[in-house]
Amino acid sequence: MTLRNAMSVDVEDYFQVQAFAPVIARSAWDGFTPRVDANVGRILDRFAAAGVRATFFTLGWVAERHPKMVRRIVADGHELASHGYGHALVHTLDAEDFRADVRRARQILEDIGGVAVTGYRAPTFSLGARTPWAFGVLEEEGYRYSSSTYPIRHDLYGEPDAPRFPYRPEGTALVELPLTTFPLGGRNFPLAGGGYFRLLPYQLFRAGLTRLNQRERRPGIFYFHPWEIDPGQPHIRDASRVARFRHYLNLAAMPGRLDRLLRDFAWDRIDAVFAEIIATPAPARLAEAAV
Numbered sequence: 001m002t003l004r005n006a007m008s009v010d011v012e013d014y015f016q017v018q019a020f021a022p023v024i025a026r027s028a029w030d031g032f033t034p035r036v037d038a039n040v041g042r043i044l045d046r047f048a049a050a051g052v053r054a055t056f057f058t059l060g061w062v063a064e065r066h067p068k069m070v071r072r073i074v075a076d077g078h079e080l081a082s083h084g085y086g087h088a089l090v091h092t093l094d095a096e097d098f099r100a101d102v103r104r105a106r107q108i109l110e111d112i113g114g115v116a117v118t119g120y121r122a123p124t125f126s127l128g129a130r131t132p133w134a135f136g137v138l139e140e141e142g143y144r145y146s147s148s149t150y151p152i153r154h155d156l157y158g159e160p161d162a163p164r165f166p167y168r169p170e171g172t173a174l175v176e177l178p179l180t181t182f183p184l185g186g187r188n189f190p191l192a193g194g195g196y197f198r199l200l201p202y203q204l205f206r207a208g209l210t211r212l213n214q215r216e217r218r219p220g221i222f223y224f225h226p227w228e229i230d231p232g233q234p235h236i237r238d239a240s241r242v243a244r245f246r247h248y249l250n251l252a253a254m255p256g257r258l259d260r261l262l263r264d265f266a267w268d269r270i271d272a273v274f275a276e277i278i279a280t281p282a283p284a285r286l287a288e289a290a291v
């Protein structure tokens with residue numbers, strides 16, 4: 001049987017990305033004309049045409065303003081999951097503020113979507129060794145898995161030495177599903193999407209994912225953002241050159257590449273691809289149960 005990979009979308013608008021945070025205050029978000037609902041609509045059309053189901057990690061802030069979009073995600077058979085409420089980086093919060101953020105997001109999403117929300121992705125992969133308390137908080141708040149770590153070197157995020165494949169953070173029943181990487185010459189290279197997917201030639205990306213599936217016998221986790229298929233979005237001119245380069249690079253090529261990716265591999269929602277590992281109780285829990 002063909003190995004299925006996991007497709008995911010981080011549902012946020014173009015003015016909410018971390019790279020623009022220095023020039024766009026959170027208090028200014030409501031002043032921008034939203035494009036996220038139209039972009040998600042286009043993504044849902046593409047997924048429907050390709051027969052692909054995916055996981056949508058949605059910001060609570062966005063869900064509140066676009067409930068119809070949230071209901072269509074669910075109605076189309078996709079997994080509704082949480083990207084937190086306000087896109088605050090986890091390592092800038094203390095445990096109680098983090099708890100309030102993930103609780104609020106989950107409540108909003110479940111109320112609007114009418115389904116259980118059990119998956120979480122941290123904004124800008126800001127969860128990991130610096131925030132060892134975060135996994136326990138997620139578990140206590142009803143989450144079953146997190147897909148929030150990216151074991152690469154990057155100036156904004158990443159922990160190059162973190163595990164490459166699913167694991168249970170110590171002392172929790174939660175599962176962490178790291179974003180996909182490609183090991184080469186003692187380093188991990190990103191193979192999960194975002195800006196790298198627009199930067200690298202498609203053939204190279206396809207070869208990397210094929211090798212992961214065939215040689216390592218592992219499913220990959222791919223992610224992208226609704227603004228990445230939207231070349232018509234307003235440009236944020238005050239942002240740094242690096243931020244603008246990363247954000248606007250090859251946007252026009254993205255829809256075509258995405259369609260190829262959807263065709264070239266088998267895809268499903270995260271909770272389906274990793275159903276077995278998410279459902280298996282942690283060894284510590286088994287031991288407790290035996291006593």
Ligand SMILES: [Zn+2]
Nearest residue numbers: 010012123124
């Ligand atoms: Zn995000």
